[in-house]
Amino acid sequence: MEAFYYLVFGALSAVVAVLELSKTSKDRINTSSPFNSFKNNYLVVYSLMMAGDWLQGPYVYFLYSTYGFSKGDIGQLFIAGFGSSMLFGTIVGSLADKQGRKRACVTYCITYILSCITKHSPQYKVLMLGRVLGGIATSLLFSAFESWLVAEHNKRGFDQQWLSITFSKAIFLGNGLVAIMSGLVGNLLVDTLSLGPVSPFDAAAILLAIGMAIIMSSWSENYGDPSESKNLLTQFKGAATAIASDEKIALLGAIQSLFEGSMYTFVFLWTPALSPNDEEIPHGFIFATFMLASMLGSSIASRLMARSSPRVESYMQIVFLVSSAALTLPILTSILVPPSNVKGGGISFAGCLQILGFCAFESCVGIFWPSIMKMRSQYIPEEARSTIMNFFRIPLNIFVCVVLYNVNAFPITVMFGMCSIFLFVACLLQRRLLVIADKPKTEERFVMKERNLEEEPLNA
Numbered sequence: 001m002e003a004f005y006y007l008v009f010g011a012l013s014a015v016v017a018v019l020e021l022s023k024t025s026k027d028r029i030n031t032s033s034p035f036n037s038f039k040n041n042y043l044v045v046y047s048l049m050m051a052g053d054w055l056q057g058p059y060v061y062f063l064y065s066t067y068g069f070s071k072g073d074i075g076q077l078f079i080a081g082f083g084s085s086m087l088f089g090t091i092v093g094s095l096a097d098k099q100g101r102k103r104a105c106v107t108y109c110i111t112y113i114l115s116c117i118t119k120h121s122p123q124y125k126v127l128m129l130g131r132v133l134g135g136i137a138t139s140l141l142f143s144a145f146e147s148w149l150v151a152e153h154n155k156r157g158f159d160q161q162w163l164s165i166t167f168s169k170a171i172f173l174g175n176g177l178v179a180i181m182s183g184l185v186g187n188l189l190v191d192t193l194s195l196g197p198v199s200p201f202d203a204a205a206i207l208l209a210i211g212m213a214i215i216m217s218s219w220s221e222n223y224g225d226p227s228e229s230k231n232l233l234t235q236f237k238g239a240a241t242a243i244a245s246d247e248k249i250a251l252l253g254a255i256q257s258l259f260e261g262s263m264y265t266f267v268f269l270w271t272p273a274l275s276p277n278d279e280e281i282p283h284g285f286i287f288a289t290f291m292l293a294s295m296l297g298s299s300i301a302s303r304l305m306a307r308s309s310p311r312v313e314s315y316m317q318i319v320f321l322v323s324s325a326a327l328t329l330p331i332l333t334s335i336l337v338p339p340s341n342v343k344g345g346g347i348s349f350a351g352c353l354q355i356l357g358f359c360a361f362e363s364c365v366g367i368f369w370p371s372i373m374k375m376r377s378q379y380i381p382e383e384a385r386s387t388i389m390n391f392f393r394i395p396l397n398i399f400v401c402v403v404l405y406n407v408n409a410f411p412i413t414v415m416f417g418m419c420s421i422f423l424f425v426a427c428l429l430q431r432r433l434l435v436i437a438d439k440p441k442t443e444e445r446f447v448m449k450e451r452n453l454e455e456e457p458l459n460a
Helices: 002-021 033-054 057-066 071-099 101-118 124-141 144-155 160-192 199-218 232-245 247-274 283-305 312-326 329-336 349-379 382-405 412-459
Strands: none
Touching (some): 033 101, 033 124, 057 071, 057 247, 057 283, 101 124, 101 144, 101 199, 124 144, 144 349, 144 382, 160 199, 160 349, 232 247, 247 349, 283 312, 283 349, 312 412, 382 412
């Protein structure tokens, strides 16, 4: 079965290479030298930040299991991380808007480095503290950096269309190439060099420290609304009002929560799904394959966003539908493929089929990230960007916590079914967002038509 891993990885690599090498002028946007310098600086920092995150990803569950904790105990640790992100995420997001996004990015580095250090302890309470710190860091990673980028991009007067270039490149590198390298390096540290499952966390801490040094030396500070008269409660109220008064923002938040909730649940589920009988699977290599699939998705997204048609709001309906179908594969294999009761050994035939479905899902993830970033840059007001983005994370964290809390109550297939349903709902909400986004244009065309009819008699 080892040949299967290389076959899938090789096939995905070939497709990504063909897509990148076959880009034409229609797939590229002409930019300026100052923008390219700004973009490259951000991409270096973002890649280091994501490397620090991705190095840990494949080994969190595995590390906890080597310390002797059960699936239920590990589920509680994951809940602590998502619960921390839910409780403290909105607060740190608001502080980022008020106290500065650069400062928030530095705080992310420090918090995540401390989280990595706690992984050396087999004590449950210390690991729990590490998950709390990790939850805070995650909220900053997915709000402060993007908020800093959008504000700085606009402050420097760059073309709004160029944001899509930075978004797609950031995902291609940070969620693609860097993630693949992180998976392979993690595999090297743990399996080849036998340094133990905690070694990827040490490597992550080093990269985060390097990234923090670059931020402190080359980034300028920017804010949402630094007004002294606005305390945290006022910022929360303002963000809640913006969400409640604009259906596009509310729909975007719901869509993001449904997709990311399913994605984070998948992060927990894929390991036990592929090894139900303790099959020996190369975690780092499989993770690298998933990230290569995500890289494929971001490459597709960069082509789509470089053109005026189809619009992001339009093609994302298909992305959500495909991702929903992909996560039904574990359910179908459990019904159609005879189960294997042999303990240990290599991956089963059902597991191979599931890997293909999971790669399809990860390709959708690769399209999702730059696309949702572009929609957020269009719809979310600048003065409360980080606050609103972390508001969006509250329902997704609740969803993931509920799923993980009941990890022993339901079979894995039921959880995959729940994720699939939520992704289908995201598809329906995306269609509604498209309709609303088209309304102003439709109304504008109607007004122009009425004006022309009124002017015709006068011209006659």
